[in-house]
Amino acid sequence: MDSTRDKIIKAASSLFYKQGIRSVSVDAIAEKAGLTKRSLYYHFKSKDDLIEAYLKGRDKPNLDTFEKWYEEAEGDAGQKVRAIFTNLARSARSPNWKGCGFLRTSAELVTMPGHPALKAANQHKAGFERWLGDRLASAGASHPKGLPQQIRLLLDGAFSVVLLNRDPTYMEIAGEAAQTLVKASLNAVKVSVAD
Amino acid sequence: MDSTRDKIIKAASSLFYKQGIRSVSVDAIAEKAGLTKRSLYYHFKSKDDLIEAYLKGRDKPNLDTFEKWYEEAEGDAGQKVRAIFTNLARSARSPNWKGCGFLRTSAELVTMPGHPALKAANQHKAGFERWLGDRLASAGASHPKGLPQQIRLLLDGAFSVVLLNRDPTYMEIAGEAAQTLVKASLNAVKVSVAD
DNA sequence: CGTTGTATACCGACTAGTGAATATACAGTA
DNA sequence: TACTGTATATTCACTAGTCGGTATACAACG
Known part of the structure; x- marks a missing residue:
């Protein structure tokens, strides 16, 4: 039972590792995590924040x-x-x-x-x-x-x-x-x- | 006496090395080389072409x-x-x-x-x-x-x-x-x- | 007249991030 | 049990800007 936050980190990690940082859009991460971008921005304040969580x-x-x-x-x-x-x-x-x-x-x-x-x-x-x-x-x-x-x-x-x-x-x-x-x-x- | 092509490669190399590939726009390279983007595309067929020339x-x-x-x-x-x-x-x-x-x-x-x-x-x-x-x-x-x-x-x-x-x-x-x-x-x- | 090179102006697709409304869950209270 | 307040969590629709690449025009020069 992953929290929403964990689901987002998992999606981001998978995409960032596979494709790199700049080439992955926040939209793509949100879609992979199964929610809207706006929801993602509720849990993370920026893409940079997401990169940090990934590593x-x-x-x-x-x-x-x-x-x-x-x-x-x-x-x-x-x-x-x-x-x-x-x-x-x-x-x-x-x-x-x-x-x-x-x-x-x-x-x-x-x-x-x-x-x-x-x-x-x-x-x-x-x-x-x-x-x-x-x-x-x-x-x-x-x-x-x-x-x-x-x-x-x-x-x-x-x-x-x-x-x-x-x-x-x-x-x-x-x-x-x-x-x-x-x-x-x-x-x-x-x-x-x-x- | 650099050819136009050489000027473009120099500009691209400097920017690519300093900032990376994806974060540098073709517009920025053209500006640094002192010509318009359209002229740049006369000498190189794509950004990928430019990356290759850089290396x-x-x-x-x-x-x-x-x-x-x-x-x-x-x-x-x-x-x-x-x-x-x-x-x-x-x-x-x-x-x-x-x-x-x-x-x-x-x-x-x-x-x-x-x-x-x-x-x-x-x-x-x-x-x-x-x-x-x-x-x-x-x-x-x-x-x-x-x-x-x-x-x-x-x-x-x-x-x-x-x-x-x-x-x-x-x-x-x-x-x-x-x-x-x-x-x-x-x-x-x-x-x-x-x- | 034709080749080479440059310029302006534009295209459709995509970018990170946001405003405002809304759904959900659960507390206190009558 | 039913109502209400509040914090959490989510959605749609949007902004303002950037991206690589191109259509068109025209000037210089042999």
């Missing part, structure tokens, strides 16, 4: 998916990180896959720095880094200087590259690189402990 | 800049690759910097797979990988399996991340990671030769 609503589900992929993977931290990319590669093979909604929205809203949706996108990505840093730290790679950021760079790079060339192989390549970096970081710790 | 026009200049940065850097291949990211970090500190036009365009045109502009973007990125692969190969990292792709992933990742969070530090972090990967690849070759 805020994707934060937890996305993070939960990463968490699940990481947990159910076998092996050491490097292999578990790599598993995220492997799973993403599988997703990317679906024709419905359209890259990362956060990144695409940020590309479209360059003219609006400070837009609340961009803040939400930033918080989501920062949350991912924090989560990854925690996992890595508890795996022994204590204080892996810049490692979560490096992996995030590979992840967001893979999103962008595969969106452009539609070759999910790049997702696997990014996964290999991420595993290499984790391994290098663990070795560095081992060496410094041995000294 | 095609950016291919060589961008590649040349990378080439220059690589050549003028000191040190081994790893350090030269890293220099590209360092230079990019400097660019990214300018308020006019708006990420990678190819990537942003690809994010905006998700609904138009096969769009000629997307093909141009793909060719540009493939050209970058080829160029990088050549440099790496002649530096001794012969057939560095997936290395140019990995570095491209870091590069495009850095474009996307810095566009979102406006923190050029990530450009440097990507540069470090790229250097690490080059070094690891060179070592792997050394080891396999020693065996």
Whole structure:
């Protein structure tokens, strides 16, 4: 039993992800949600408000998916990180896959720095880094200087590259690189402990 | 002495890069180019045509800049690759910097797979990988399996991340990671030769 | 005379957002 | 039980403006 507000967010999210922000009209969202535009404007004060709600609503589900992929993977931290990319590669093979909604929205809203949706996108990505840093730290790679950021760079790079060339192989390549970096970081710790 | 066509491409490129594709009207481009819309449509058959010309026009200049940065850097291949990211970090500190036009365009045109502009973007990125692969190969990292792709992933990742969070530090972090990967690849070759 | 290029003026479709009326649900009260 | 007040939620019809693209005309030039 979705509230009306939830129905609107669902409709908006689906359309925004599929087609982008500017190319989706408020009319289209209202129609998909099964109500008139005027009703939509009763629940949201503007289209910008809707964009923000879209990204805020994707934060937890996305993070939960990463968490699940990481947990159910076998092996050491490097292999578990790599598993995220492997799973993403599988997703990317679906024709419905359209890259990362956060990144695409940020590309479209360059003219609006400070837009609340961009803040939400930033918080989501920062949350991912924090989560990854925690996992890595508890795996022994204590204080892996810049490692979560490096992996995030590979992840967001893979999103962008595969969106452009539609070759999910790049997702696997990014996964290999991420595993290499984790391994290098663990070795560095081992060496410094041995000294 | 720019031809009318060149003036139009310049105006379009400037506006597209600054504001994105959909948010720029053909009227605005015509005005910036100093002619009427009807004249613009004499030289280009559609806005899509203009988008394609925009990206095609950016291919060589961008590649040349990378080439220059690589050549003028000191040190081994790893350090030269890293220099590209360092230079990019400097660019990214300018308020006019708006990420990678190819990537942003690809994010905006998700609904138009096969769009000629997307093909141009793909060719540009493939050209970058080829160029990088050549440099790496002649530096001794012969057939560095997936290395140019990995570095491209870091590069495009850095474009996307810095566009979102406006923190050029990530450009440097990507540069470090790229250097690490080059070094690891060179070592792997050394080891396999020693065996 | 014909080709190339420019200008004015316009088209139909679509845009985000709003004014004003109305339907629905539920509280207090006689 | 029946009436009334009020907040919530929804609808239709509309505004004022923008969009990509075009019909028509005409000027310059070889």
